[in-house]
Amino acid sequence: MTPTIVLVMPQMGENIGMAARAMGNFDFTDLRLVAPRDGWPNPNAVGAAADSPVLKNVQVFETLHAALHDQRYVYGTSVRQRHMQKAVMTPGSFVADAQVHQDVAVVFGGERAGLSNGDLSYCNAIIEIPTSDQLPSINLAQTVFAICYTWRGHMDAKVERPDSIDPPAAKNELQGLFDHLESALGVSGFFYPAHKKKVMAENIRHSLQRANFTTQEVRTWRGIVEALAKKPHIKRGCQSP
Amino acid sequence: MTPTIVLVMPQMGENIGMAARAMGNFDFTDLRLVAPRDGWPNPNAVGAAADSPVLKNVQVFETLHAALHDQRYVYGTSVRQRHMQKAVMTPGSFVADAQVHQDVAVVFGGERAGLSNGDLSYCNAIIEIPTSDQLPSINLAQTVFAICYTWRGHMDAKVERPDSIDPPAAKNELQGLFDHLESALGVSGFFYPAHKKKVMAENIRHSLQRANFTTQEVRTWRGIVEALAKKPHIKRGCQSP
Numbered sequence: 001m002t003p004t005i006v007l008v009m010p011q012m013g014e015n016i017g018m019a020a021r022a023m024g025n026f027d028f029t030d031l032r033l034v035a036p037r038d039g040w041p042n043p044n045a046v047g048a049a050a051d052s053p054v055l056k057n058v059q060v061f062e063t064l065h066a067a068l069h070d071q072r073y074v075y076g077t078s079v080r081q082r083h084m085q086k087a088v089m090t091p092g093s094f095v096a097d098a099q100v101h102q103d104v105a106v107v108f109g110g111e112r113a114g115l116s117n118g119d120l121s122y123c124n125a126i127i128e129i130p131t132s133d134q135l136p137s138i139n140l141a142q143t144v145f146a147i148c149y150t151w152r153g154h155m156d157a158k159v160e161r162p163d164s165i166d167p168p169a170a171k172n173e174l175q176g177l178f179d180h181l182e183s184a185l186g187v188s189g190f191f192y193p194a195h196k197k198k199v200m201a202e203n204i205r206h207s208l209q210r211a212n213f214t215t216q217e218v219r220t221w222r223g224i225v226e227a228l229a230k231k232p233h234i235k236r237g238c239q240s241p
Numbered sequence: 242m243t244p245t246i247v248l249v250m251p252q253m254g255e256n257i258g259m260a261a262r263a264m265g266n267f268d269f270t271d272l273r274l275v276a277p278r279d280g281w282p283n284p285n286a287v288g289a290a291a292d293s294p295v296l297k298n299v300q301v302f303e304t305l306h307a308a309l310h311d312q313r314y315v316y317g318t319s320v321r322q323r324h325m326q327k328a329v330m331t332p333g334s335f336v337a338d339a340q341v342h343q344d345v346a347v348v349f350g351g352e353r354a355g356l357s358n359g360d361l362s363y364c365n366a367i368i369e370i371p372t373s374d375q376l377p378s379i380n381l382a383q384t385v386f387a388i389c390y391t392w393r394g395h396m397d398a399k400v401e402r403p404d405s406i407d408p409p410a411a412k413n414e415l416q417g418l419f420d421h422l423e424s425a426l427g428v429s430g431f432f433y434p435a436h437k438k439k440v441m442a443e444n445i446r447h448s449l450q451r452a453n454f455t456t457q458e459v460r461t462w463r464g465i466v467e468a469l470a471k472k473p474h475i476k477r478g479c480q481s482p
Contacts (some may be wrong), residue, residue, distance in 0.1 A: 022383055024376035052376055092394065130393065135265035135293055142263055142386045149387055152371065153333065
């Protein structure tokens with residue numbers, strides 16, 4: 001099963017088409033677009049896709065969160081490490097790492113600025129392609145190519161996936177927890193000052209992504225949030241035994 | 242030292258520019274064009290190159306032979322194996338193989354049809370990128386990307402180059418031998434019927450490329466051609482001891 005490819009706010013139809021062609025070259029099938037600048041469908045993409053079968057099944061979403069709703073393990077791509085507490089790996093290491101996960105997605109930022117810190121807060125780990133200091137920025141379609149090409153090249157050296165481990169929750173389950181938590185924190189006055197709310201919420205998502213919760217753990221954590229938000233704390237020492 | 246990249250009759254300036262960008266991403270420096278369709282310089286290439294320093298030093302040649310004049314070991318790229326008696330390798334194997342050679346060039350065909358059999362007759366070995374049966378054809382700039390990216394990725398696992406082995410001759414020395422040989426064969430009536438001359442000459446070049454002659458061996462072989470062409474055969478048995 002090849003990973004899902006997600007392009008966040010791609011600008012040039014040509015790059016979307018070339019990405020679709022690169023995916024087709026290496027038997028990738030699932031391409032998702034988040035808010036493409038020029039809408040969808042895009043005739044420039046068709047011209048560049050060289051009849052790639054991937055183009056027929058493109059799905060378009062308004063948000064990255066929506067695009068990832070059914071994915072369980074998400075890698076973000078970045079040319080330069082962001083100094084965050086997430087694993088940063090080469091494409092080769094990504095391929096090995098991804099073998100132990102299900103429903104894997106790889107997320108790519110737009111041509112101008114790549115993935116934002118907010119986008120990366122939806123990712124479990126970061127893939128970084130080592131490049132020249134003189135010209136570090138890789139074309140979007142080339143970056144997609146690098147991932148698909150490397151995936152294909154490494155498929156000979158398969159890693160066994162342990163069946164006994166519960167898979168992580170789907171991203172929409174996790175988002176339900178985030179929404180729940182952020183709402184509860186908003187009510188509680190946690191986000192202060194107000195203009196820092198976005199960054200504070202991102203940092204929370206970052207930290208929880210790393211935990212890689214299972215479905216059951218998400219349920220547990222929603223219960224925890226629910227409990228904390230609804231009930232005032234009761235000093236346990238005061239309860240009768 | 243990164244390999245020289247040679248594009249034979251490239252059509253789209255955008256692809257030349259993206260190839261130059263991919264080269265810059267991985268510290269490749271030497272880009273050569275053989276008879277680019279739209280001439281040179283090409284504004285579409287500039288737009289796609291994202292200020293790659295490679296673009297400033299592009300050299301343009303009329304023939305592949307001229308573009309390879311100072312190169313000593315040449316790889317051709319091909320999506321599908323051509324059933325010829327040359328080594329066919331993946332990009333990863335190419336990188337390992339190339340470490341034992343000097344003045345290495347990688348040659349790429351145009352967008353429409355790739356390298357001709359005539360082009361491949363100038364090559365020592367073939368690089369083939371494994372692709373999907375559904376969509377085997379890779380975009381030109383993506384193919385250049387694959388080579389440069391793989392080169393960079395494999396540089397950690399260096400192979401020692403033996404100093405004691407003489408390097409192969411430069412390609413213009415080899416071409417001098419070919420020209421000499423073909424001329425001599427033309428005079429001899431070897432190319433019969435005449436319309437098969439091109440294919441026959443290519444087959445000869447193919448076979449000699451594999452021999453990977455040193456400069457001294459080229460000299461020796463020119464002497465052999467010279468000797469064969471000039472002198473009638475003398476039955477050795479008739480010579481006095």
